[in-house]
Amino acid sequence: MNRTYIVIGIIVLLLVIGVLVWKFGTSEAPTVPTPGQTLAPPADDTTGAINQALDGVTLTDLNQEFQAIDDEINKL
């Protein structure tokens, strides 16, 4: 009789573990973005505004940046 209870106990325990493993395991899977998801509005996206934004990009002269260092080196 005692053995029957032990067997039932083990079955219940394993079932609980199985359910927990399944539930928490699958919840770790990444979520899939849906094609219908919405996007934040961009800034003005007319070609004029885009060109203006590109014109505003300045890559400052690299050589000029070394001027102060060169002045110091020349004093050595």
Place this chain on the structure above:
Amino acid sequence: MFKNIISLFFVFALALPAGAQTRSVVATSTRDAVQQFKQTVSSTRANFQIMMEQSRLQFQESMDAARTQLQTRLGEHRQALQTQLQKIRDERKRTSVQNIDDQMNDLNKRRLEHYTNVLDHLVTVLDRIASRADKAATRGADISAVRTAIDAARVAIDAARAAIASQTAKVYNITISDDTTLKNDVGKARRALQADLKIVHEKVKAAYEAARNAATTLAQIPRVDEATSTIPIATSSTSTVQ
């Protein structure tokens, strides 16, 4: 009865790994679905944003690693410089070399910040290009050339970011022989810094030109500015560059 218990253990021992395997299959199929989504997503802008988000995260990781590496290297570098400075008898020159070394480290940092800002700005511009391209596509315009140009710009931005991360971890050791060769010794380190920054500069310039090309390609679509949006709008905001 014991046989029954042992049998049950075997059954569950087999069932649990099978469940784990099923979970693994679910996770794999989810990843596949993400990949498929990326490939089939119809919005140029959504696709661009997904790719740029991945790129941004990767860049952030690289920069974190580079900054940690730089801290270690700077400690060693300062110690090595003190040893080198002992070869100079003139106190004024010693101070000068120390100043030059500081200025070189500052310049490297400042330039890389400048390049990072430029690339961030280019990302926002490309986002606008992708948005306008989507609007043109809803009118039936062929935007395949714009998509290709945006992809090329994205690749160029990634390459420039990788160069920035690599340059971030660099320090320039000054090896001094004696007072007489000091100018040349310091000059070597200065030239090395300039050569390395030039490489990064060229990559950022290439990214800019690729973005410009995407804008030009977009502008070639007839009546592109007339198209209006049919894309749903959310409440989150895009990043801006100072």
